[in-house]
Amino acid sequence: MEVSRAADRSGHEAGEGVGDSADGGAGERAVGRAGAPPEERLGALTDAVGAFDRRTARLARLVAATGSRPAGSLGRLDEIGWQVAGILRTHRVRPLPVVVSVLAGDHGVAEHGVSAHRPESTARLFAEIVEGRAPVCALAARVGGRVAAADLGLRTDTGDHRYKIGNGTADITRADAMPFGQALDAIEAGARFAHEVFPTGSMAACGEIGVGNTTSAAALAARLLGADPRDLAGKGSGVGEETVRLKARLVEQALERTSGLDGDPDHSGDPVRQLAALGGYELCGNVGLILAAAARGCLVVLDGCMTAVSALIACRLCPQVREYLVASHVSTEPAHRMLLDEMGLKPVLDLEMRLGMGSGAALAAGPVNALLAVTELAAASAPSPAASPTSAEQDGNSTVRSPDPSGSERI
Ligand SMILES: Cc1cc2ncn([C@H]3O[C@H](COP(=O)(O)O)[C@@H](O)[C@H]3O)c2cc1C
Numbered sequence: 001m002e003v004s005r006a007a008d009r010s011g012h013e014a015g016e017g018v019g020d021s022a023d024g025g026a027g028e029r030a031v032g033r034a035g036a037p038p039e040e041r042l043g044a045l046t047d048a049v050g051a052f053d054r055r056t057a058r059l060a061r062l063v064a065a066t067g068s069r070p071a072g073s074l075g076r077l078d079e080i081g082w083q084v085a086g087i088l089r090t091h092r093v094r095p096l097p098v099v100v101s102v103l104a105g106d107h108g109v110a111e112h113g114v115s116a117h118r119p120e121s122t123a124r125l126f127a128e129i130v131e132g133r134a135p136v137c138a139l140a141a142r143v144g145g146r147v148a149a150a151d152l153g154l155r156t157d158t159g160d161h162r163y164k165i166g167n168g169t170a171d172i173t174r175a176d177a178m179p180f181g182q183a184l185d186a187i188e189a190g191a192r193f194a195h196e197v198f199p200t201g202s203m204a205a206c207g208e209i210g211v212g213n214t215t216s217a218a219a220l221a222a223r224l225l226g227a228d229p230r231d232l233a234g235k236g237s238g239v240g241e242e243t244v245r246l247k248a249r250l251v252e253q254a255l256e257r258t259s260g261l262d263g264d265p266d267h268s269g270d271p272v273r274q275l276a277a278l279g280g281y282e283l284c285g286n287v288g289l290i291l292a293a294a295a296r297g298c299l300v301v302l303d304g305c306m307t308a309v310s311a312l313i314a315c316r317l318c319p320q321v322r323e324y325l326v327a328s329h330v331s332t333e334p335a336h337r338m339l340l341d342e343m344g345l346k347p348v349l350d351l352e353m354r355l356g357m358g359s360g361a362a363l364a365a366g367p368v369n370a371l372l373a374v375t376e377l378a379a380a381s382a383p384s385p386a387a388s389p390t391s392a393e394q395d396g397n398s399t400v401r402s403p404d405p406s407g408s409e410r411i
């Protein structure tokens, strides 16, 4: 269900130079092969992710220096600008159209009282997002973006059946969250949604809602990182210390319940099995959504802890997805920082937020597009689009030196 439909007020076009992943492209055709073996279904999603263009990213870094400022002087934002160049395969970047996606799912573990919200609140929040009344709608509007939401696994009937895979997960302390086949279906549903809502080469800001999902995310993070649940359980939507301890105990139970299944003591080789055992429909959906957004040549801006869990699983399935990711912020969930560290992502913002629903990603779209506007302005006065690293360095207009491209940064 798309909200703020008319709200692509930015007038931007999608980025230039992206490969053919528009509607009907290989990535989209690859989605939804129910009946095919799991490896084939996942392979179709991961194979669609194109290679990051490191050479163009380096070129963007070299031509960023102008008479007005040294390359890199906008710090980590500059790095994101070079990243966008590598994704779009052009150093002539400009602000990107923003779409904030919010995938929704309910969690059986919420019945233990692990959230500041009652389980039925997820559906209410979903309705508010669809009606344009939720905080994320205001944040998206500030950056000329629109919000697109989908019900992947709410307990109740929201009237949105397009991507629905289940009616809430089972309580992960007692049973797998969902059957393995549903985890695959939800991953593919998220990918289909991405193909529907993200224009090629846009900024894909990823969010989620699901009361109780910080507990599921802590369980997945503990399994993926091999970390102690007591170090990962956090205050979530705002619970007290006693409930944080309850969350840690529930995560331990869920991990004990699932240890040793299928002969693999920690399922470390099979992230989709982990998602089915411990995850949620929206967490699965965001794995597919992130893979498909990367396949569409989007800059994938993650929101909080739950989207970081999905991103880490997407990276384990397809390591080159990492090149498309930006961490918008680091939230108050202890697992979030650990997940970002594992992926080598530095957050744009550190505001102690814990709002979810794509709010951090929508907020960070502002500074990212501000950087791209500065870069666009500089490119307009740069010598020639064919500027080679050498000619850029020799540009007489530039009063500053370009950084050493063989320097320590990733690009
Ligand atoms: C009305 C409402 C407001 C929210 N503000 C943040 N979340 C957030 O809190 C949930 C995760 O925290 P926990 O594990 O403690 O439940 C997610 O739904 C997230 O989006 C909300 C969810 C709802 C329903």
Ligand SMILES: O=C(O)c1cccnc1
Residues within 6 Å of the ligand: 214, 235, 236, 237, 238, 303, 304, 305, 306, 331, 332, 333, 336, 353, 354, 355, 356, 357
């Ligand atoms: O990390 C997040 O996005 C988060 C944290 C707490 C509650 N809701 C979301």
